[in-house]
Amino acid sequence: MADVHIGDFEQHLLFAIVRLGGEAHGVAVVEELERRTGRSVSPGALYTALERMERKGLVESWVGDSTPERGGRRRRCYRILPAGARVLRDAYTALRRLAAGTGRRLDELAGEEGA
Numbered sequence: 199m200a201d202v203h204i205g206d207f208e209q210h211l212l213f214a215i216v217r218l219g220g221e222a223h224g225v226a227v228v229e230e231l232e233r234r235t236g237r238s239v240s241p242g243a244l245y246t247a248l249e250r251m252e253r254k255g256l257v258e259s260w261v262g263d264s265t266p267e268r269g270g271r272r273r274r275c276y277r278i279l280p281a282g283a284r285v286l287r288d289a290y291t292a293l294r295r296l297a298a299g300t301g302r303r304l305d306e307l308a309g310e311e312g313a
Contacts, residue, residue: 202254202285210235211247212286215257215278223262223273224248248276256282 204212214230215222224244231239251257262275278286305311 202256202281204251204256204285204289207243208247208251208256209286209289211244211251212256212278212282215276216283216286220275220277222276225273227276251282254281255279256285 210231211227214227214234218226218230224241227248228239228241228244231237231244248257248259252259257276257278259274259276261272263272
């Protein structure tokens with residue numbers, strides 16, 4: 199699994215799934231991503247990435263029970279697998295190490311000294 203790398207969007211998706219726990223279905227994931235990142239997410243991009251991550255063994259999905267609120271329709275739910283947690287943890291750790299100590303310099307470069 200060491201050769202599996204994930205991009206920013208996949209990292210964001212995995213973090214959203216972790217945050218949502220057992221409630222990680224498409225609409226909830228989109229809402230979580232949009233709330234936390236401030237960026238809109240298209241359903242096509244979401245489901246394409248989720249399918250790709252499922253093929254890589256990073257997440258798994260299942261079809262949940264139907265509910266009256268959904269007019270009897272069932273929804274697909276997602277959970278992170280151990281391999282996905284490891285890949286996400288490793289990406290997060292690498293980013294933290296790389297970014298450590300750069301906050302002040304980034305503020306200076308962005309013209310926001312003393313912010």
